[in-house]
Amino acid sequence: MQQLWSDIDAYIESTLIPEDPILLQTLKNTEDKGFPDHLAVAANQGMLLQMLIQMNQCKRVLELGTFAAYSTLWLARALPEDGYILTIEGRDTHAALAQENIDRAALSQQIELKVGRAADILKGLAADVEPFDFIFIDADKQSYPEYLELCLKYSRSGTLIFLDNVIRAGDIINPDNVKPSIEGIRDMYRLMQNHPRLLSSTALQTVGSKGHDGFAMAIVK
Numbered sequence: 001m002q003q004l005w006s007d008i009d010a011y012i013e014s015t016l017i018p019e020d021p022i023l024l025q026t027l028k029n030t031e032d033k034g035f036p037d038h039l040a041v042a043a044n045q046g047m048l049l050q051m052l053i054q055m056n057q058c059k060r061v062l063e064l065g066t067f068a069a070y071s072t073l074w075l076a077r078a079l080p081e082d083g084y085i086l087t088i089e090g091r092d093t094h095a096a097l098a099q100e101n102i103d104r105a106a107l108s109q110q111i112e113l114k115v116g117r118a119a120d121i122l123k124g125l126a127a128d129v130e131p132f133d134f135i136f137i138d139a140d141k142q143s144y145p146e147y148l149e150l151c152l153k154y155s156r157s158g159t160l161i162f163l164d165n166v167i168r169a170g171d172i173i174n175p176d177n178v179k180p181s182i183e184g185i186r187d188m189y190r191l192m193q194n195h196p197r198l199l200s201s202t203a204l205q206t207v208g209s210k211g212h213d214g215f216a217m218a219i220v221k
Contacts (some may be wrong), residue, residue, distance in 0.1 A: 001207070002211065005207045005208050005209065005211070006208070006209040008208070009042055009044060009208040009209040010209070012044050013042075013043045013044055016044070016047070017043045017044060017047055020077075022073060022077075022104075022105045022107075023043070023046070023070065023073060023074070025101075025104060025105075026068065026069065026070050026073055026101045026104070026105065027040070027070065029068075029097075029100065029101055029104065030068040030070065030097065030101070033097055035067075035068060035094075035097060038210065039067045039068070040067055040068060040070040040071065041070065041071045041074070041138075041164070041210075042208055042209050042210055044208070045164075045208075045210075046070070046071060046074035047074070049071065049074050049075055049078070049136060049162065050074050050075070050077065050078035051078075052134065052160060052162065053075060053078035053079065053133075053134050054078050056133060056134065056158070056160055057133075058078075058079065058083075058133035058134040058160075059079060059080060059082065059083050059084065059133055060083070060084050060085075060130060060131070060132045060133050060134075061075050061076075061079065061083070061084070061085045061086070061132060061133065061134045061135070061136065062085075062086050062087075062088075062132040062134075062135045062136070062151065062154065063075060063085060063086070063087040063088065063135075063136045063138070064087075064088050064118045064135075064136070064137045064138065064139040064147055064151075065088070065089065065090075065118070065136075065137070065138035065139030065140075066087040066088065066089035066094065066095065066098045066113060067089065067094050067097075067098065067138075068094065068097050068098055068101055069087070069097075069098035069099075069101040069102050069105075069111075069113075070101070071136065071138065072085060072087045072098065072102065072111060073101070073102070073105055073107070075134075075136065076105075076107050076109045076111055077107065077109075079109045080109075081108045081109065082109075083109040083110070084109065084110045084112070085109065085110070085111045085112065086112050086114065086132075087111065087112070087113050087114070088113075088114050088115075088116070088118045088121050088122075088139075089113065089114075089115055090115070090116065090117050090118065090139065090140070092115060095113060095115040098113060099113055118139050118143070118147060118150075119143060119146050119147065119150060122147075122150040122151070122153075122154070123150065125154065129154060131154055131155055131156035131159065132151075132154055132155060132156075132159060133156070133158075133159055133160070134159065134160050134162070135151045135154075135155065135159060135160070135161045135162065136162050136164070137151065137161065137162070137163045137164065138163075138164040138165065140181070140184075141165060141166075141168075141180075141181035141182070141184045141185050142180035142181050142183065142184035143184060144163060144166075144184050144185060144187070144188040145184060145187040145188050145191045148161065148163070148188060148191060148192070148218075149191070152197050152220065155197075155220040156220065157220060157221060158219065158220060159219070159220040160217065160218075160219055160220075161217065161218045161219075161220065162215060162216075162217050163188065163215060163216040163217070163218075164213075164215050165185075165213050165214075165215070166185050166188065166189075166203055166213070166214055166215060166216045167203075167205045167206075167212065167213045167214035168181070168182060168185065168213060169211060169212045169213065170212065172185055172186055172189075188216070189203070189216075192216065192218055195218075196221075197220060197221055198218045198219065198220060198221055199218075199219045199220065199221040200218070200219050201216065201217065201218035201219070202216065202217060202218075203215065203216035203217070204216075
């Protein structure tokens, strides 16, 4: 099935996703530096993120988990010229590659990359920081509940929160899997259920070039 899922993603991308030299350059530079491409979103997933930002006319974006900045650039290209992204990456090697890809892209939107544990950086933000319109969480899964609560501090009514990789090939419903990453996702689901700060939330499972996984979304009340 994996080959079929990948072939369908390739078909979707070849018909609906325009080639973008900046994004192609980012993928090539990431590959040339020896980093695996499976850590980045697929192109059709990147387009979904872009469309969500466009539909909600977002100007300020927060991203947890930069990796090589492929998703960061998808997010940035959806913003107006005076848009702003704060992206946070915990690994120095990933952050160095991400900054290189960001610099090469030379976009008009402001992209600020901070390096360190996302929770620590979020806790260090000014209390009066302007809220974010869109938040993309794609970092260490065991910390998803903590990240969600911290991100709510920097949200407004209507902020859309998008959390990636929340199905894990069905491991979330396997009682024998008690890995910290899986337990973190389960705790995230429990936290989202009837959360007083969330207007509505859902999750969708997906199949494609990235395998069997999915995402969760929530709208801040």
